[in-house]
Amino acid sequence: MPHLNRRDPAPSRLSYRLHRLWLTPLFRFFMRSGMPVIVVALAAWAYLANEERRDALMLSLSEIRQSIEDRPEFMVKLMAIDGASTELGQDIREVLPVDFPVSSFDLDLDEMHRTISGLDAVAKADLRVRPGGILQITVTEREPAIVWRVHDQLELLDATGHRVAPLETRGDRPDLPLIAGIGADRYVGEALELYAAAGPLQPRIRGLMRVGERRWTVVLDQNQMILLPEKGAVTALLRVEALHTAEDMLARDVRAVDMRQPGRPTLRLSQPAAQDLLYSRTPDGDTQG
Amino acid sequence: MTDLYQSQRAMRRMRKAAMDRGVVAILDLGTSKISCLVLRFNGPAQFSEADGIGSMAGQSSFRVIGAGTTQSRGVCFGEINAMGETERAIRTAVQQAQKMAGVRVDHAIVCFSGARPRSYGLDGHVELQGQVVSEQDIAQALANCDVPDIGEGREVIHAHPVNFALDHRTGLTDPRDQIGNRLSVDMHLLSIGSDEVQNLLYCIKRCDLELAGLASSAYVSGRAALVEDEQELGAACIDLGGGSTGLSIFIKKHMIYADAVRMGGDHVTSDISKGLGVPMSVAERIKTFHGGVVATGMDDREMIEIGGDTGDYEHDRRTVSRAELIGIMRPRVEEMLEEVRLRLDAAGFEHLPSQKIVLTGGGSQIPGLDGLASRILGQQVRLGRPLRIQGLPQATTGPAFAGSVGLSLFAAHPQDEWWDFDMPNEVYGARTLRRTMRWFKDSW
Known part of the structure; x- marks a missing residue:
């Protein structure tokens, strides 16, 4: 009989169970992806557990990096x-x-x-x-737009009020307008507008002075001053100009034009001029004595 | 009756759990072969009514993704005879099917033909409380069936309500929401020996599988081999298996009788083996290649080498004519069919409106069997092959696999309305009350 010692075709219980285990999705996933990851991680960990090897690895890595950077x-x-x-x-x-x-x-x-x-x-x-x-x-x-005198120093500022460079003397940049006073650098734009609005007065302006960190005073030559209000400074300056053009006001013996009350321009005369005015008003002229 | 309720519902729960997992093994435990199909359930049916296909009795909801067949060992008359051998054979089939499917299966639905099935007809009735039949009334009617004495050491495997009658109207399939005074139910109950079931349970467990359902192979073969109108009008399915021949009678799409003759193809083989003096494997081979039941003049001249391994030339060169072989096979087949005839007569088959008889199972492939069967069983005999289901390999579409296919259909579309009805209220309530009392006693 040829079939006497034929092998049993049935799977052994072990192989049957292993086959079933292998067909279990979770186990299969674990063996396919979890296991390799764990093995690689363990190998890497075992290799890097030694400090010498770790240092050598870092050194060789940095050498490679260096050699590339130095190309x-x-x-x-x-x-x-x-x-x-x-x-x-x-x-x-x-x-x-x-x-x-x-x-x-x-x-x-x-x-x-x-x-x-x-x-x-x-x-x-x-x-x-x-x-x-x-x-x-x-x-x-930065383009210097203005000269700022503060704390006995001269600074060059650009149109936004940012510092550009220090200046030795005013004479180095006579082409630029001058402002003075603490806090003036924050209102460079307004100062430049005032300069632009000055028109015929411009050659007479010596500089703009910031008073009390709130308003401008235009300082002219011959010790004359125009006191401008906090708001509407440009308008006030234009009015002074108009007065000057019409009445030739600033050519007279006026010390200051006070525009701080925009509705009521006030003039401050020089001492002799005030005296003259007083005399001309009194009938005999020597009441004042 | 309450125990029946509980066991049937427990079985259903198991099957539901298995179906929820999506993959179920179908195990046909036969005497000559064990076949395993792996089914994948993809939820509800893929075809809608609008496609013109219909629900196809749930067949479109699953697909066969693995199949394995192996020669059976340790099974006699459809019952487990040698546990270890059977376990090995089941392992072979299951592993083969699993390998083909590429998934692991944990639940198995099993059918087998042995364990002396016996049919009982039951009836119960209930006087309706309200006018309209409610589910509770049906449950009560089912619960009122008087259980016959099925004998010591026997268990119920199938219990189907086959017919409902409301007053004088009978033949209702679903009496719910109808109006009447008295509801009665006819039920078919199939019992089998519980020792064999225990053996089977243990054997399945040893294969690391969980039993999710049990069916009689006579019943499931009928589900697979009978076409719809035969099931509706009345027909008998005869499953000619290896170790036993199952028969089931269907009418109105319900099984009303099942029985098994403890004789099958293996007996034919053993007759050939004894008659010709050849080993069983050679006899089986001669039977499948040259077998038949109707001899003609031609068969006298067709000589079959039956061979041998003794080394004696005369002995090893023996031949028989096909007519001789048929002469051995025919009496045994006739005996089987006559036995089936007796069972059918006992069941009152001749009173059915249609007396179609369908032969299926591996034994039905004997050439000329339909002619012989029509002489013994009546004129309306045909050979039946199982229904086609999705994904079934070509090799497993033959009549020998009627049981497997039927079991797949059974798994996808169980026919037991029994399960759809709830426990009757009072029974349930009493049990709950008792359990509450016990809990109180146990706790304090």
């Missing part, structure tokens, strides 16, 4: 500054402590941008590493 393609060899005056360029080179050549990975452009923007004379700065290994810095300088 000539990434080296920055010089710095080009556009749009800055010579002095500003020198200032920028001073504040940026970069030793060329340097890898572009080591340049902290954000930090450098912050440093350059922190300079008073810089309105706007763009930094980028140009192909060819050039650190390109494009700067827009």
Whole structure:
């Protein structure tokens, strides 16, 4: 008989159970994805448990990184500054402590941008590493618009009132108008408007003075002053101008034109002029004695 | 009757749990083969009524995703004879089916043909309280059925309400919300030996499976092999299996009688083995290739080599004519069919309006069987193959798999209205009260 010792075709109980276990979805998922992850994680953990190996690994990693960073393609060899005056360029080179050549990975452009923007004379700065290994810095300088005298110093301010540079003497920039007084830098715009509105008075203006950090006084030559109100200063100045044009007011012996009450312009005469006025009003002329 | 309620409902709960898991194994435990189908339930049917297909009795709600068949071992007359052998055979079939399906199954619905099934007709009635029949009334009517003495060591496997009658009107399938004074119910109850069920339960458990349902293979073969009008008008399904021949009678789409003759294809094989002096495996092979029940003149000249392994030339070169083989097979088949005839007569089959007889099962493939059967059983005999279900492999569509297919249909669409009705109130209430009392006693 050929079939006497035929193997039993039935699965053993163990293989039957294993087969069923393998067909269990959760177990299958675990064996397919959970198990490899655990094995890899365990192997990595076992390898890294040794401090020497960990250090060696970090060292080799940093070496690889260094070798890539030091490739000539990434080296920055010089710095080009556009749009800055010579002095500003020198200032920028001073504040940026970069030793060329340097890898572009080591340049902290954000930090450098912050440093350059922190300079008073810089309105706007763009930094980028140009192909060819050039650190390109494009700067827009602040335009000085006015001279500010405060605390016995002279400062150059731009149209927004931001400090541009100190000034040695007023004579260095006679073309710019002058303002004075604490807090005047916050109202540079108004001051410039007043200058623009001054018209024929402009050559006579010596400067604008901020009084009590609230209003302007226009100081003219020959010790004359125009006291302007807090609000509507430009209108008040235009009225004074109109009076001057009509009556030639400021050519007379007037010390100050007080416009602080806009509805009631007040004149302060000089001492002799006031005397004359008084005499001309009294009939005998010597009552005052 | 309350116990019946509870056991049937427990069975239903198990099956529901299995269906919720989505994957169920169908295990046909036969004498000659064990086959396992893995069904995947995809919720409600995919086809709607609008497609013109109809619900198809729940067939479209599942799909066969795995099938495994193996030679049966340790099973005699459809009953487990050698537990270890049977367990191994079940493992083989289940593993094969699982491998094909690619999923693990935990629940098995099993059918088997043995354990001496016996049919009982029951009836119960209830006087209606209100005018309209409510679910409670039906439950009460079912509960009022007097249970016959089914004998020591026997269990109920199927209990189907087959007919409802309201006053003088009978033949109602669903009396709910109808008006009448007296509701009576006819019920068909099938009992089997409980030892065999215990063995089966234990065997399934040893395969790490959970039994989610049990059915008689005569019943499920009828579900698969009888077409709808046969089930409606009255027909008998004869499942010619390996170790036993099951028969079930259907009318109005309900089984009203089931029985089993403890004789089958294996007996034919053993007759051939004894008659020709060959081993069983050779006899089986000769039977399947050359078997028949009607001899013609041609068969005298058709010689079959029956072989042998003794080394004796004369012995190993033996031949028999096909006519001789038919001469061995025919008396046994006739005996089986006559036995079936007796059972049918005992059941009163001749009183049914239509007396269609459908032969199915592996034994029905014997050539010429329909001719022989019509001489013994009556003129309206046909050979039946099981219904086609989704995903069933070609190799398992033959009549030998009527049980498996029927069991799949049974799992998808159980026919027991019994289960749809609640426990009658008073029974339920008394039990609850008793349990409450016990809880009080136990706690204080």
